[in-house]
Amino acid sequence: MLTRLPIMLLAYPEIFLLAAGCAILVIDPFLKDARRWVSYALSLAALLGCAVLTTIVTGMTGGQLATTFNGMFVSDMMASTLKMFTYIVVALCLVYSRVYMAERGLYRGEYFALALFATLGMMVMISANHFLTLYLGLELMSLCLYSLVALNRDSAVSSEAAMKYFVLGAIMSMIYGVTGTLEITEVARGAARVLQGDHPSKTVLAFGLVFVVSGLAFKVGVVPFHMWIPDVYHGAPSAVTLFISTGPKLAAFAMAIRLLVNALQPLSGDTPQFPSGWQDMLVVLSLLSMAIGNLAAIAQSNIKRMLAYSTISHMGFMLLGLLSGIVGGNALSAAEAWSSAMFYAVVYVLMSLGSFGMVVFLSRAGFEAERIEDFRGLNARSPWFAFIMLLLMFSLAGIPPTVGFYAKLSVLQAVLGAGHVWLALVAVLFALVGT
Structure with missing residues (x-):
C-alpha cells in the first residue's frame, strides 16, 4: 500500500543530520585541540538521533511504503533497515578511527562534518524514488568521499567522477526521453508501455539501460569498472578507507534495487518483448568480478589492495542475488532472492568494517x-x-560456520531457486579459489 504523508515528515532523520553537520562546522573552529572530542561526541549523538527518528518514522508508517515530496522520497522497510545499519557502521568507523586520525593531525571538525554529510547522501540515495533525488544523494556522498580521500594525500579518483557525471546525465536524458518521467515508479510503467508492440523507442531505452547498469557497476566497483577501487583503497588514509568501504556499499545496493527492480523491472530480460536485459548484463559482470577479484587478491602483498580486490569479488557475488529475483519476467520469488542479496551486502559491510578496523x-x-x-x-x-582477524578472514572467505558462509549459502539458494544451476556451480568454484 502506498501512503503519502505530510511533507518533510519522512525526511526528519535527514534534516536532523543536515543540521548536526552544519552545527559541527560552526562550533569546531572555536574549539581548541584538547576539546576536539566535542565534535566527535556531537557526531555520535547525531547518528544516535537519526536512529531514533528513523525508528519513529518507521513506527508511524508501520514499515509500509510511504512517499513525500511529491513522490520523490520514499520510506519502506528496506530503507529503514539499510539506514539503521548505515548509522551503526558510520558510528563504528568514527570510533575506530579516533586515535588513528588524532595521531596524524586529521582529528578535525571537517572530518566529522564530511563523514556526516556523506552519510546524509547515503540516506538520500537509500530513500530516493526519483532520478533527481538519487542524483542529489549520489553527488553529496561522492563529493564528501572525494574530500575525505584527499584529507591527507592526493587521490586519483577524477576518472570515476568524470565517468559518473557522463553516465548519470545519459541515464536521465535517455530514460526521460522515452518514458516522459524521472519518477522511478512511473519509469517502470513507461518502460512497460514502450515494450508493448514494435515501439520505435525500444532502442533508446536499451541504450539507457546500458548506461544504468554501467553507472551501477562503477559505483559498486565490479569488473570492468573496478580499476579505481584498489588505487583509492590503497591511497587513502586507512581510517578513510574504512569509511568508504562500508556505508557507501549499502547505499549502492539500495540504488541498484531502486533502479533495476523498482524502475526497470520490465527490462530484466528473458521475456518475448525484451529477451536480453539487465539480468544478462549482471551475469557477465558477476562472473568477471568473481574471477578477477579472487585471482588478483591472491597476488597482492598489500592488505588494503587485497581487501579491495576481495570487495570486487564480493560485489560480484552480491549481484547473483539481484539477478535471481526474476525468472522469465515473473517476480514471484523475488522477495527471497533480493533479501538474500541484502543480507549478503550487510554481512560483507560488517566484515569489511572489522577487517579494515583491524588495519x-x-x-x-x-x-x-x-x-x-x-x-x-x-x-x-x-x-x-590475531584470533579476531582470523575469524574475519574466514568469514570473508565464506568458511563455515562463520556468518559469511551463511550469506553465501543464502545467495546460492536463490540462484538455484531461479534455475541457474550452472551459475551456482561457477560461483562455488570461484568461492573456493578465494579461500
Whole structure:
C-alpha cells in the first residue's frame, strides 16, 4: 500500500543530520585541540538521533511504503533497515578511527562534518524514488568521499567522477526521453508501455539501460569498472578507507534495487518483448568480478589492495542475488532472492568494517599496518587481535560456520531457486579459489 504523508515528515532523520553537520562546522573552529572530542561526541549523538527518528518514522508508517515530496522520497522497510545499519557502521568507523586520525593531525571538525554529510547522501540515495533525488544523494556522498580521500594525500579518483557525471546525465536524458518521467515508479510503467508492440523507442531505452547498469557497476566497483577501487583503497588514509568501504556499499545496493527492480523491472530480460536485459548484463559482470577479484587478491602483498580486490569479488557475488529475483519476467520469488542479496551486502559491510578496523587498530604514528608481512607475529604480540582477524578472514572467505558462509549459502539458494544451476556451480568454484 502506498501512503503519502505530510511533507518533510519522512525526511526528519535527514534534516536532523543536515543540521548536526552544519552545527559541527560552526562550533569546531572555536574549539581548541584538547576539546576536539566535542565534535566527535556531537557526531555520535547525531547518528544516535537519526536512529531514533528513523525508528519513529518507521513506527508511524508501520514499515509500509510511504512517499513525500511529491513522490520523490520514499520510506519502506528496506530503507529503514539499510539506514539503521548505515548509522551503526558510520558510528563504528568514527570510533575506530579516533586515535588513528588524532595521531596524524586529521582529528578535525571537517572530518566529522564530511563523514556526516556523506552519510546524509547515503540516506538520500537509500530513500530516493526519483532520478533527481538519487542524483542529489549520489553527488553529496561522492563529493564528501572525494574530500575525505584527499584529507591527507592526493587521490586519483577524477576518472570515476568524470565517468559518473557522463553516465548519470545519459541515464536521465535517455530514460526521460522515452518514458516522459524521472519518477522511478512511473519509469517502470513507461518502460512497460514502450515494450508493448514494435515501439520505435525500444532502442533508446536499451541504450539507457546500458548506461544504468554501467553507472551501477562503477559505483559498486565490479569488473570492468573496478580499476579505481584498489588505487583509492590503497591511497587513502586507512581510517578513510574504512569509511568508504562500508556505508557507501549499502547505499549502492539500495540504488541498484531502486533502479533495476523498482524502475526497470520490465527490462530484466528473458521475456518475448525484451529477451536480453539487465539480468544478462549482471551475469557477465558477476562472473568477471568473481574471477578477477579472487585471482588478483591472491597476488597482492598489500592488505588494503587485497581487501579491495576481495570487495570486487564480493560485489560480484552480491549481484547473483539481484539477478535471481526474476525468472522469465515473473517476480514471484523475488522477495527471497533480493533479501538474500541484502543480507549478503550487510554481512560483507560488517566484515569489511572489522577487517579494515583491524588495519586501523594496528597502525600507529609513523607506521601503517598495510603490508601482509606487517601482521607477522601478531599472534605472539596480541593473541586476541590475531584470533579476531582470523575469524574475519574466514568469514570473508565464506568458511563455515562463520556468518559469511551463511550469506553465501543464502545467495546460492536463490540462484538455484531461479534455475541457474550452472551459475551456482561457477560461483562455488570461484568461492573456493578465494579461500
